[in-house]
Amino acid sequence: MSILTFRNVSLRYPPQPGRKGVGEKRVLDGINLQVASDELVAVIGRSGSGKTSLLNLAAGFLAPSTGTITVDGAPVRGPGADRAVVFQDDALYPWLDARDNVAFPLKLKGVPLGERRARAQALLDRVGLADAGDRNPWELSGGMRQRVGIARALAAEPRFLLLDEPLGALDALTRTRMQEFLLRIKAESGAGALLITHSIEEALLLGTRVVVLSPNPGRLTAEIEAGFNAEVRAGASVAAVKASPIFKRMHAGLTGLIHSGDDEELAA
Ligand SMILES: Nc1ncnc2c1ncn2[C@@H]1O[C@H](COP(=O)(O)OP(=O)(O)OP(=O)(O)O)[C@@H](O)[C@H]1O
Structure with missing residues (x-):
C-alpha cells in the first residue's frame, strides 16, 4: 500500500x-x-x-x-x-503510432525494443485498443486517444495516477x-x-x-x-x-x- x-x-x-x-x-x-x-x-x-x-x-x-x-x-x-500524469489534452506524440506512444516511458527506462512493444501491446489490449497499435494519433477518436494516454501513463507502473x-x-x-x-x-x-x-x-x-x-x-x-x-x-x-x-x-x-x-x- x-x-x-x-x-x-x-x-x-x-x-x-x-x-x-x-x-x-x-x-x-x-x-x-x-x-x-x-x-x-x-x-x-x-x-x-x-x-x-x-x-x-x-x-x-x-x-x-x-x-x-x-x-x-x-x-x-x-x-x-x-507518479504518472494524464491531462485533458491527451498530448500524444504525433510522430509515433499508438503502440510506440504507450511504449515511450519504457524506452526511457531502457527496456529493450521487443519487450517494450510487447508490453505496450498488452496495455493496448487492456484499454480495449488491441487493433489500434499501428494507428497514428490523428487517426483515433478523442476517447481512443485518451485511452492511449492512460495506457501510456500505466506503462511505467506508477504508484499514483494524477x-x-x-x-x-x-x-x-x-x-x-x-x-x-x-x-x-x-x-x-x-x-x-x-x-x-x-x-x-x-x-x-x-x-x-x-x-x-x-x-x-x-x-x-x-x-x-x-x-x-x-x-x-x-x-x-x-x-x-x-x-x-x-x-x-x-x-x-x-x-x-x-x-x-x-x-x-x-x-x-
Ligand atoms: N504560473 C502561475 N503564475 C501566477 N499565477 C498562476 C500561475 N498558475 C496559476 N495561477 C493562478 O493561480 C490560481 C489557481 O490556478 P489553478 O489553475 O491551479 O486553478 P484551477 O482551480 O485549476 O482553475 P480552473 O478550474 O479554471 O482550471 C488562479 O488564480 C491562477 O490565475
Missing part, C-alpha cells in the same frame, strides 16, 4: 514582473491530504481555486512554498515514474463510457488516483472520497466519502447510479458547498 501525503502545504506564485499591481499570489494554504493506493480522491472547486496547482505539486512540476509532499515518506523533489480533467474534452456519451473504463483500469492497476474535475457528478461517481477546494487562497473545506464507484465496479450502470435519490441529494449538497459565498461575492 502506497500513500501520497500533503502536509501543511502552501503555494505562492511569485509577483509577475512588468505587470503593475500583480503581486505575489497565495494560491494554496494549509493543505493536508492523503491518497492511498486503494483510493481515488476527486478534487472539485470553483475555477481558479487551485486544483491544477495542487496536481502540479503532486506531480513535482512545482515545489511547495511551505510544507511537504511525500510518497511513502520520501519527499517529492520533482517528476518521477512513481488525472487533470482527463475526460473534460469528451462528448457526454463517450465521457460516461470512459468513466466506467477509468474505474476499471484504476482498480486493475492497483495505483492510487488523484482526480481533478470541474464536474460534481464525475467527482461523486468516481471518487472514493471527494474533497472541496475553496478559493483565495485554496483550502480544503469539505471532504465526503462517496460509495458510488464501488456500485459501478460491482456492475451498476452509471445512468442508474446518477438517477438514484441519494446521488441527487449528495450532488445538491456538494453544489451548495462549492457555491456558498457566491451571493456575497456578487453583492460585494
